Amino acid sequence: MTRARFANSAMAARAFGIGSVVVALGVVELLIRAGLINRFIVPLPSEIAAAVPRIIAEENVLHRFWQTTQEILWASLMLAGIGIALGALLYRFRVLRLACETWVAAMAAAPIVLMYPLFLVIFGRSATTIVMMGFAAGLAPVILKTVEGLSGTRKVLIDVARSFRLNRSQQFWKVLLPAALPSVFVGLKLGLIFAMINIVGVEFLINFGGLGQLINELAERYDLPGTYGAICFVVAVSIVFFDLTERIERWLRPIQ
Amino acid sequence: MLEVNRISKRFTTSDGVIPAVDDISFAIAAGEFVSIIGPSGCGKSTLFNIIGGLVGDYEGQVKVSGDIIHGTHPAIGMVFQEESTFPWRTVLDNVAFPLEISGLATSERLERAQHFVSMVGLEGFERRYPAELSGGMRQRVALARTLASEPRILLMDEPFAALDEQTRLLLGDRVLQIQQQLRQTTLLITHNLTEAVQLSDRVLVMTYRPGKLKREIDIDLPHPRDSEVVSSDAFGRYVAEIWHDLREEASRGIRDDENRVLRARSDR
Numbered sequence: 044m045t046r047a048r049f050a051n052s053a054m055a056a057r058a059f060g061i062g063s064v065v066v067a068l069g070v071v072e073l074l075i076r077a078g079l080i081n082r083f084i085v086p087l088p089s090e091i092a093a094a095v096p097r098i099i100a101e102e103n104v105l106h107r108f109w110q111t112t113q114e115i116l117w118a119s120l121m122l123a124g125i126g127i128a129l130g131a132l133l134y135r136f137r138v139l140r141l142a143c144e145t146w147v148a149a150m151a152a153a154p155i156v157l158m159y160p161l162f163l164v165i166f167g168r169s170a171t172t173i174v175m176m177g178f179a180a181g182l183a184p185v186i187l188k189t190v191e192g193l194s195g196t197r198k199v200l201i202d203v204a205r206s207f208r209l210n211r212s213q214q215f216w217k218v219l220l221p222a223a224l225p226s227v228f229v230g231l232k233l234g235l236i237f238a239m240i241n242i243v244g245v246e247f248l249i250n251f252g253g254l255g256q257l258i259n260e261l262a263e264r265y266d267l268p269g270t271y272g273a274i275c276f277v278v279a280v281s282i283v284f285f286d287l288t289e290r291i292e293r294w295l296r297p298i299q
Numbered sequence: 300m301l302e303v304n305r306i307s308k309r310f311t312t313s314d315g316v317i318p319a320v321d322d323i324s325f326a327i328a329a330g331e332f333v334s335i336i337g338p339s340g341c342g343k344s345t346l347f348n349i350i351g352g353l354v355g356d357y358e359g360q361v362k363v364s365g366d367i368i369h370g371t372h373p374a375i376g377m378v379f380q381e382e383s384t385f386p387w388r389t390v391l392d393n394v395a396f397p398l399e400i401s402g403l404a405t406s407e408r409l410e411r412a413q414h415f416v417s418m419v420g421l422e423g424f425e426r427r428y429p430a431e432l433s434g435g436m437r438q439r440v441a442l443a444r445t446l447a448s449e450p451r452i453l454l455m456d457e458p459f460a461a462l463d464e465q466t467r468l469l470l471g472d473r474v475l476q477i478q479q480q481l482r483q484t485t486l487l488i489t490h491n492l493t494e495a496v497q498l499s500d501r502v503l504v505m506t507y508r509p510g511k512l513k514r515e516i517d518i519d520l521p522h523p524r525d526s527e528v529v530s531s532d533a534f535g536r537y538v539a540e541i542w543h544d545l546r547e548e549a550s551r552g553i554r555d556d557e558n559r560v561l562r563a564r565s566d567r
Contacts, residue, residue, distance in 0.1 A: 197381070199379050199381040199382070199383045200383060200385065202353055202377075202379060202383075203377075203379065203383050203385075205352075205353055205371055206351055206352075206353065206371055206375075206376070206377040206445075207371075207396070207397045207400055207448060208371050208373065208400075209400060213400065217396075217399075217400070218385070221385065221387045222385075222386075222387075224387070295387070296387050297387075297428065298386065298387075298428040298430045298431070
């Protein structure tokens with residue numbers, strides 16, 4: 044496929060994606076107006092769109108967007124730094140892996156958000172609590188997928204490294220980690236999803252911080268278009284982080 | 300240049316102790332191209348890994364220029380049977396890999412890598428990734444990468460096994476050109492008769508399990524040599540001669556496999 048044709052097909056896919064969302068919103072609008080969906084539960088998409096400038100002006104939503112973004116950014120950096128390091132540790136020491144892997148897998152399935160009172164006691168009602176909750180929730184998949192990626196490195200690549208007399212550290216940085224990157228990024232994306240859900244959820248629960256707190260306040264006021272408008276900003280944060288992660292992955296591994 | 304003295308290696312499995320190679324000795328002079336040929340399961344790859352230093356705990360000695368070596372050695376470069384290029388690196392960066400490890404400055408290592416990329420005939424593909432190349436091109440990248448480390452001895456373990464016969468013959472030409480240009484001491488492990496005769500100054504035939512040296516055949520075909528040599532009478536005679544020795548061993552291997560399958564079935 045030529046570059047021009049590929050670019051055209053990518054643009055067509057993007058246009059189709061955006062078109063699908065617009066059509067879906069149009070259908071919801073029609074269903075609400077026809078009375079098939081209760082407008083006291085789901086507001087009209089046109090009302091939500093109209094509420095966005097209002098919450099930007101009145102609810103300081105851009106500042107809250109930045110607060111939530113910062114919290115997610117810190118949690119993501121911790122996930123990448125600590126999660127990958129712990130995964131590498133479990134790969135390197137088999138005994139540690141045998142001892143901990145099942146616990147880590149169990150942690151991935153645990154409803155960590157319910158531990159927020161404990162985190163409140165440890166870190167207080169602060170952004171640190173929110174970041175730590177996000178980090179704790181996203182840690183397990185990063186560790187597990189890092190272990191999986193490192194263990195799945197083809198033996199011949201390690202043999203090449205050994206034949207060139209690389210020491211253990213060089214083997215890790217030059218061969219094992221690059222080979223494991225596709226799996227590591229799957230873990231990071233999963234971790235990011237868990238972290239984002241928990242960060243916005245805890246903001247909502249403890250009524251502190253960015254978009255989660257705003258959603259809580261708007262819901263309390265029964266401002267449904269505003270609530271859904273704020274949720275759109277949460278979706279926007281999610282898109283920003285996913286796009287960023289994909290760009291970093293493509294930069295590190297241009298071709299899988 | 301390379302001496303292999305009384306090498307034996309046994310593996311312990313659930314079926315008991317299996318001797319993989321048994322009391323193998325040979326020597327390769329500087330600039331010589333030697334092939335080891337044997338049936339599947341004769342321990343060729345084990346021998347390759349022992350000489351390359353990837354497998355330890357064996358009896359006997361491996362010597363390079365008279366010195367006993369343990370483990371991997373900078374004088375020995377290895378090309379593997381499996382596809383072994385780094386998929387996240389371009390052709391040029393793959394070839395520059397050993398130079399990067401040795402700490403060479405970026406500009407110098409890329410310049411030297413370019414030289415080896417050209418040597419294997421991959422000019423114009425420097426910025427491509429392995430996923431964009433054919434199997435034969437990837438093996439040439441792996442060969443160039445090993446050559447870039449400038450080993451005194453080149454070890455190759457069936458590097459063209461996964462390729463079709465025509466590509467294999469043409470890549471054989473390329474390997475011969477490079478070997479003659481660099482006067483590279485080379486040990487090729489193969490199960491392919493034509494490849495062994497086409498490329499080698501000498502062919503060592505191995506027995507089926509336990510792998511021992513059965514016979515040594517000097518290939519007295521003219522140099523410089525290319526794949527045209529396969530149409531000569533002398534080439535055909537060498538292939539027939541080696542096949543005569545190998546046939547019995549290969550048949551033994553097939554019988555052994557069949558018996559193993561039958562035993563496994565009756566145990567079930």
